[in-house]
Amino acid sequence: MTPEALEAVRVQLFGKKGELARFQAVLRSLPPEARPAFGQALNAARSALEAAYGERKAALEAAALEARLAAEAIDVTLPGEPLAPGARHPLSLIIEEIEEIFVSMGYRVAEGPDVEWDRYNFEMLNIPKDHPAREMQDSFYLTEEMLLRTHTSPVQVREMLKMGGKTPLKIICPGNVYRRDTDDATHSHMFTQVEGLVVGEGVRMSDLKGTLETFARRLFGEGTKIRLRPSYFPFTEPSAEVDVTCHACGGAGCRVCKGTGWLEVLGAGMVHPKVLEAGGYDPERVSGFAFGLGVERIAMIKFGVDDIRQFYLNDARVLRPFAADLAGPPLATAEAGVPAGGRTAPEETGAGPAASGLE
Structure with missing residues (x-):
């Protein structure tokens, strides 16, 4: 039946x-x-x-x-179909290279929560509620006192408090940050930062400059030079924007750097005394420097990517050109079916204050 x-x-x-x-x-x-x-x-x-x-x-x-x-029986003795080899994400490659550089200089990697208290994200960084600098960082607030962190600087405050006034403190803080920004070719509401902090006795601006010179040469090549331009950040004083010689032309001037010979890559400065006090340090006894950069901006410069959204599209073709090291081909290739990314000037890549936590 x-x-x-x-x-x-x-x-x-x-x-x-x-x-x-x-x-x-x-x-x-x-x-x-x-x-x-x-x-x-x-x-x-x-x-x-x-x-x-x-x-x-x-x-x-x-x-x-x-x-x-x-x-529907399956013969489990049959050989399986081979999977295509994977590749590291370009942002992971950049973060790991930056970590290797600073760990080799005696830094340790510190992390903190993506959901942060307002007092860590702003107030303890010399940015009170009525400070105009808050307009530079449109925020995703979850409650009146809790938000998605707008930079990784709160990790610096947390690490200073953990130290209980002890020195030296040498850390870098990689992680995701979030801002209410319109997504376009050079901006994203979520991106990745790496910030650094050094606190100790006798720390000077020359130490900051030497550290950044070493970092730039290791990241972009031995012939790389840097220059510091005066700027303003609420939690450093004095503050500076940091440029590196254009890796495409060696500083001679080209389309990539718009003829200037320089590319803006990060912000830096000496830690403000109020920030040291908030972290449990006596600014009369110790000093420090801090710096911050946007990982996507560095990746766009190194890999010749002209659209930041390429990093977040979940398109396997974006990863395909990458090998296990940073000496691989550009992010996008015509063969992969993705428009090849031409190298762009710093204004177009978004490198600068908005890319760093120092603003």
């Missing part, structure tokens, strides 16, 4: 116009004294038929399952 035939029997017996329904109508027409016996017989017949129907249905379903398992 097929499942269809069994269903037809069910309808014939139990349907609204089936045999049992017909006997139910007969029951109503019987004299009252005859109804109990007839009703008991009818209920016994119904129970027997339902049990028989259930057994037959279960048997048919079991047979169907066995047939399906036999038809």
Whole structure:
């Protein structure tokens, strides 16, 4: 018997116009004294038929399952299909290279929460509630006092507090940050930063400059030079924007640097005394420097990417050109079906204050 035939029997017996329904109508027409016996017989017949129907249905379903398992059997001894080799994400490559550079100089990597308290994200960094610098960082607030961090600088405050006034402190803080920004070719509402902090006795601006020179040469090549231009950040004083010689022309001037010979890559400065105090340090005894850069901006410069959204599209073709090191080809290739990214000037890549936590 097929499942269809069994269903037809069910309808014939139990349907609204089936045999049992017909006997139910007969029951109503019987004299009252005859109804109990007839009703008991009818209920016994119904129970027997339902049990028989259930057994037959279960048997048919079991047979169907066995047939399906036999038809869909998998030979586990057959070799599997090979998977295409993967590749590290370009942002991961940049972060790991930056970490290797600074760890080799005695820094340690520190991390903190993406959901942060306002006092760590702003107030303890010399940015009170009425400070105009807050307009530079449109924020995603979850409550009145809690938000998605707008930079990784709160990690610096947390690490200073952990130290309890002890020195030296040398850390870098990589991580995601979030700002209410319109997504376009050079901006994203979420991006990645790496910030650095050094606190100790006798730390000077010349130490900052030497550190950044070493970092730039390791990241962009031995011939790289840097220059510091005066700037303003609420939590450093003095503050500077840091440029590196254009890696495309070596400083001679080209389309990449718009003829200037320089590319802006990060912000830096000496830690403000109020920030040192908030972190539990005596600014009369110790000093420090801090710096911050946007990882996407560095990746766009190094890999010749002209659209920051390439990093977040979840397109496997973006990863395909990358090998295990940073000496690989550009991010996008015509062969991969993604428009090749031409190298762009610093204004176009978004490198600068908005890319760093120092603003």
